[in-house]
Amino acid sequence: MRLRVVACLLSVALSACASHSKSGAPSSSDLPTPERAATAAYAHFISEYMDWYLAANPVRATRLGFHEHDCHLQEVTAEALKRKTEALRGWMTRLEQVNGSKLSGDAAIDVVVLDHALRAELLELEEEHVWQRKPGSYVELVSVGLSSLSSREFAPVGERMRSLRARMTRIPGVVEAAKANLQDVPRLWAEQAIRDARGTVVYLRVDLPRALEAQGLEQVPGAEREAFNAAREEAVRHMTEFATWLEKDLLPRATGDFRMGRALFEKKLALEEYVTLDADQLRDINERAIRDYKAWVAREAAKVDPTQPPEAIMAALVSDHPASEELIPLARTQLVELQRFVREKDILTLPSDALPSVRETPPYERLSFASMDSPGPFERTGQAAYYNITNVEPEWSADEKSQHLTYFNRAGLLGITVHEAMPGHFVQLLYGAKVPTDVRKVFTPNSVIEGWAHYAEQMMVDEGLGDGDPAVRLGQLRRALQRHARWYAALALHVYNEPVDAVAKRYAEIAYFEPFPALREVERGTSNATYLYYAMGRMQILKLREDYRRSLESKGKKFVLKDFHDRFLQLGLPVELARKVLIPGDAAPSLE
Structure with missing residues (x-):
């Protein structure tokens, strides 16, 4: 330990990372010669690539739970980024030389994950020019x-x-x-x-x-x-x-x-989220979903007051929010209640009794309303997890503060707590230890991470959360429409060249948002072009669940929701690839 500290302070050569035994490659001793050669080549590749990846991305390594590079920051000079680009191209060539068609088991799937990850990082460096x-x-x-x-x-x-x-x-x-x-x-x-x-x-x-x-x-x-x-x-x-x-x-x-432009947007989405539909198809799917959810809102609003339009019911719903000083205590209470609900309804297997700490979002991370700061999947000692809630800023006007708090209306905060913690992101973190390979732990797409958490919001109400209270369902529907508003905004901003103010106006209409938080959401979309992955991931998981149900029932087997959730979370795969594992021979699209 003393030697490692000295190495940090003196900036000596980077220490080697631990070897990655969970590569996904099967034992090659009993395989035929071509399969044995491909398995050995893959195991050698993944060990060396992961060592390079962690050294080249030291902050990501820390967040994942590898601490050999804690004293370094990524080099970001133009020369260093050029070297990184050249190295990535070299890794692409080496991966192509691995005969993926001869691999089996987890490795056969993971080579696809690696190919997408490498190409996505090259896209960021060479075409997005983020730096x-x-x-x-x-x-x-x-x-x-x-x-x-x-x-x-x-x-x-x-x-x-x-x-x-x-x-x-x-x-x-x-x-x-x-x-x-x-x-x-x-x-x-x-x-x-x-x-x-x-x-x-x-x-x-x-x-x-x-x-x-x-x-x-x-x-x-x-x-x-x-x-x-x-x-x-x-x-x-x-x-x-x-x-x-x-x-x-x-x-x-x-x-x-x-603005990213159509071609780059579609390429980025295909590489990062495994969705190859074009922008026009994505727009059609989203507009149909918006109409469906709006109709659902109308039905639920009528249960509250059939004499009032849905907009009035939603306005009353969002105006019922806790004071800023009540946000954190209320979320803590909800966490305990949601954990009990998950157990009582047998939603999934909880790997632990742990709960995250609830706190105000640190000042340097306040672009989002709420977030989960979780330990990395390889962390062994620092297991604290933090559920961040972005409270009002002192310099905001009274009207801006009030509009911001509408996002945390009482029904809405319950759904946010589902999304961020129970059984959303925090439970997904607990399942990290069950994911079978390191590759999947490192390169999990946002449509799985955010898609699962957003899916959980709807699934929990479907399973009885709120005891049929229309306010709870309306809160869930509002958040669903918020994600479909993001879907709209991503395409409108980056593909269809609509102005920010006009996008923010329609965003507010779709999601029943006040103008100020709607503008903040759209501004986020300017730099997070693919943040449609929330609603897109939810739709993919819902479709997978129903297709999986039909597949089981066609074989005379019973579908069990808990079994589906446990299996899906343990796979750690994008939905497009998870379908091939859960439904052998599946050729249906993951989104349509």
């Missing part, structure tokens, strides 16, 4: 690089402080690379980066020392505390100067267009 156009990516590298070391206690506080110091010394390099690389930046992205950079300064000044104090900072020798605080003050200075540069230098010349 040239998105200043927030540099802020995120710093903020996540530091918070991933402070948010959970996977190692003694003194050791993590030394890794934090090492990463802090690399902040000037990140800032200088940003200044050299950034060009053709959209104005909105510059504004978002300024806000996030200032939030990172607050984190460095307030949240970081507070977190370490709660973890036993007083036990660290005084000299080390002083060295750490000196490094922290330097980090504050560099991030403050970066925020100023973003505002004074970059913002005035930030005239780039955030």
Whole structure:
């Protein structure tokens, strides 16, 4: 351990990662010669590639639960990114040389996952040009690089402080690379980066020392505390100067267009989410879903008051929200109640009795309304998980605060807690240990992560959550329409070139949103082009469930919801590939 700390502080060569025994490759001893050769080639490839991947992405490695590279930040100079691109192309060539058609079992599926992951990362570097156009990516590298070391206690506080110091010394390099690389930046992205950079300064000044104090900072020798605080003050200075540069230098010349365009949008969606439908097909599917959910809203609203239009019922629903100081306590109570409901209704097998901690979203991560900060699938000691809720900001007007809180209306907050924690993201985290290969743990698509959590919202009400209270169903339907509004916004912004204000107006109409939170959601969509994966993933899982049910019943077998959930969560696969495992011989589309 002392040698590793010295290596961090002296920046010596990166240490080798642990070997990845769960590669997905079967034992080759009893296989025919061609299969044995392919299996050996794949096992060799995946071991070397994963070692390279973790070293090339040290912050991601920390978040996954590998700590050999905790003292490093990813190199982001133009030269380093060029080297990374060349390395990825080399890995693509090597993967193509593995005879995937001769592989069997998990490995035969995982080579497809790897191929998509490699091509998606190359797309980001070579066609999206994220490092040239998105200043927030540099802020995120710093903020996540530091918070991933402070948010959970996977190692003694003194050791993590030394890794934090090492990463802090690399902040000037990140800032200088940003200044050299950034060009053709959209104005909105510059504004978002300024806000996030200032939030990172607050984190460095307030949240970081507070977190370490709660973890036993007083036990660290005084000299080390002083060295750490000196490094922290330097980090504050560099991030403050970066925020100023973003505002004074970059913002005035930030005239780039955030729109991705049809071809790049469709390519990105196919590589990242395994959906190959074109934009027009996706628009038709979404508009049909919006009509269906609107009709459902009308039926449920009539149960509340048949004399009022659905819009009035929804307005009354969202106006019934807790005060800002009540958000966190109420979510904690809901967590316990939802855990009991999952057990009583036999929804799925809960691998643990654990529950996440509920807290306000840290200031550098407040682009979303709520989120789950979970330990990585390979984390062995720092198992704390945090359910983040974004409360109102002090500088907002009274009207903005009120509009923001409508998102956390009482029925809505219940569904958010389902989504983020029980049985959504947090339970999916608990199932991580059951996923059979490292490849799937590292490269899980958003349509599975967010799709599962969003599916859980509807499934839980279908199974009786709320005891038939139309307000609970309306809250779930509003969130479903919010995700379909994101689907609409993604296509409208990046494919059909609609203006932001017009998209925000229709977003509010689709999702029964107030103008201010609707605009915030659409602004998020400018930099998260494929955030349709929430509703898309939910629709894929619902279709898979019904197709799986029919497949079992055609063979005289009984469908059990708990069995489906347990099997799906343990697979860790995109729905397109999960279908091939759950329904052998399946050729049906995952979305239509």
